[in-house]
Amino acid sequence: MSRLVVVSNRVPMPAKDGSAAAGGLAVALQAALQERGGIWMGWSGESSGDREPGPLSQLQKGNITYALTDLTDTDVEEYYRGFANRVLWPICHYRLDLAEYGRKEMAGYFRVNRFFAHRLAPMIEPDDIIWVHDYHLIPLAAELRQMGLKNRIGFFLHIPWPPADILVTMPVHEEIMRGLSHYDLVGFQTDYDLQNFAGYLRREGIGDDLGNGLFDSHGRIFKAGAYPIGIETAGFAEFAERAANHIMVQKTRRSVEGRDMIIGVDRLDYSKGIIQRLEAFETFLTSNPAYQNKVTYLQVTPKSRSEVPEYEHMQKMVAEQAGRVNGAIGTVDWVPIRYVNRSISRNVLAGLYRLATIGLVTPLRDGMNLVAKEYVAAQDPDRPGVLVLSRFAGAARELKGALLVNPYDVEGTANAIAKGLAMSLEERRNRWSMMMEHLLTHDVSLWCENFLGDLVLAPEPRLERDSR
Numbered sequence: 001m002s003r004l005v006v007v008s009n010r011v012p013m014p015a016k017d018g019s020a021a022a023g024g025l026a027v028a029l030q031a032a033l034q035e036r037g038g039i040w041m042g043w044s045g046e047s048s049g050d051r052e053p054g055p056l057s058q059l060q061k062g063n064i065t066y067a068l069t070d071l072t073d074t075d076v077e078e079y080y081r082g083f084a085n086r087v088l089w090p091i092c093h094y095r096l097d098l099a100e101y102g103r104k105e106m107a108g109y110f111r112v113n114r115f116f117a118h119r120l121a122p123m124i125e126p127d128d129i130i131w132v133h134d135y136h137l138i139p140l141a142a143e144l145r146q147m148g149l150k151n152r153i154g155f156f157l158h159i160p161w162p163p164a165d166i167l168v169t170m171p172v173h174e175e176i177m178r179g180l181s182h183y184d185l186v187g188f189q190t191d192y193d194l195q196n197f198a199g200y201l202r203r204e205g206i207g208d209d210l211g212n213g214l215f216d217s218h219g220r221i222f223k224a225g226a227y228p229i230g231i232e233t234a235g236f237a238e239f240a241e242r243a244a245n246h247i248m249v250q251k252t253r254r255s256v257e258g259r260d261m262i263i264g265v266d267r268l269d270y271s272k273g274i275i276q277r278l279e280a281f282e283t284f285l286t287s288n289p290a291y292q293n294k295v296t297y298l299q300v301t302p303k304s305r306s307e308v309p310e311y312e313h314m315q316k317m318v319a320e321q322a323g324r325v326n327g328a329i330g331t332v333d334w335v336p337i338r339y340v341n342r343s344i345s346r347n348v349l350a351g352l353y354r355l356a357t358i359g360l361v362t363p364l365r366d367g368m369n370l371v372a373k374e375y376v377a378a379q380d381p382d383r384p385g386v387l388v389l390s391r392f393a394g395a396a397r398e399l400k401g402a403l404l405v406n407p408y409d410v411e412g413t414a415n416a417i418a419k420g421l422a423m424s425l426e427e428r429r430n431r432w433s434m435m436m437e438h439l440l441t442h443d444v445s446l447w448c449e450n451f452l453g454d455l456v457l458a459p460e461p462r463l464e465r466d467s468r
């Protein structure tokens with residue numbers, strides 16, 4: 001079996017006690033790396049200031065070598081904060097209004113990808129399979145090919161891929177699309193993202209859809225497909241059952257005694273629809289006064305990318321809105337919204353999911369959304385809660401037992417909250433069983449196996465006709 005080389009912007013390092021880092025994706029990839037032997041390479045998260053970064057720092061754990069590189073301050077500013085998070089992230093989440101183009105940032109993005117390729121290439125053996133993750137590293141394969149690497153290289157995009165009309169507003173859309181064609185397999189979260197990709201090739205006249213997932217573009221034949229990511233369903237369900245006894249979860253249970261609890265869990269990000277969701281909760285309470293003092297909404301929102309101005313602004317808006325609703329509707333003995341603006345342990349999170357009558361997952365746009373899947377997996381099979389899910393999350397294409405909402409429609413979301421709270425136990429069980437069965441049969445290990453299986457079987461690339 002060939003060695004596997006995973007490349008991602010950040011690398012989930014194993015905990016000091018040797019156990020794998022938490023989180024389904026990390027666990028699944030670490031298992032695949034452990035089985036085949038391999039390397040996980042990425043940015044250390046550290047900056048070397050304005051000096052050229054030193055050598056890669058390497059850590060060996062079993063069969064896996066973790067290889068981390070620092071970046072300079074300029075690299076972090078232009079590649080990470082600049083192009084990746086202020087151009088690609090908003091564009092892929094359909095937010096043309098938030099994209100900030102700058103030549104410096106675009107150049108920095110391609111430069112850092114070249115730098116990654118130069119650091120990675122000396123470690124690669126001819127039979128290695130390379131799996132690149134996410135929007136930070138789209139041009140990596142092209143850079144590796146430029147250096148003469150002939151290895152199988154796959155790419156998986158964790159976030160949505162927008163329709164052509166949106167993508168073409170980005171000044172370097174051609175270079176980005178050319179970058180994708182240098183992979184042997186390009187994986188998206190959903191069919192819809194895949195159709196957007198194929199639609200762009202067709203519309204811009206730069207590629208042919210050959211059928212069976214094969215595409216011909218920029219002189220290369222490659223495969224593209226939808227590979228909806230899953231979670232470690234069975235493991236997470238057991239974990240949540242145990243976590244229900246965690247002291248913090250017990251304390252929370254006592255503190256909401258006699259009330260229903262609704263939970264929302266999101267990185268603080270404008271794509272997650274937190275502001276619209278708080279509005280929907282307020283509307284629900286004002287149009288269903290009988291529920292006042294009967295429901296507590298817990299919003300867990302760890303800070304994210306706080307150094308990017310849009311995120312700093314969001315943080316202020318969410319805090320203000322939660323405070324305003326609490327001030328307007330809360331009473332001396334009831335706080336409608338409990339807002340936690342930091343990360344909580346995975347253990348407590350799993351227990352809280354299980355405690356909540358409703359999981360409120362209403363992103364304006366999301367590649368998949370693992371919180372929706374974790375909420376379902378964490379439920380007590382005898383008394384499962386209800387998932388209220390945005391139709392614009394990739395997960396909505398699979399979780400048919402959810403109450404689907406349009407998060408822009410505040411009243412519609414408020415009505416779904418009311419419907420969820422009033423739902424009979426029988427209907428809750430039926431909806432939950434349907435979703436749980438799907439999640440058990442489509443977990444993250446299968447996702448990993450499917451992607452790697454298809455990458456190995458991807459067609460031999462045709463010799464390149466054009467030069468980059």
Ligand code: GDG
Nearest residue numbers: 158159229267302342343344345346366367368369370371
């Ligand atoms: C990207 C795509 C796609 C959240 N708060 C805490 C915490 N979390 C964990 C959740 C979940 C993960 O973070 C978030 O995953 P999501 O999928 O919801 O969202 P993104 O971070 O935007 O991920 C997304 C995903 O990649 C995978 O492909 O689904 O569409 O945007 O696992 O549980 N974990 C802990 N404390 C917290 O406070 N421990």
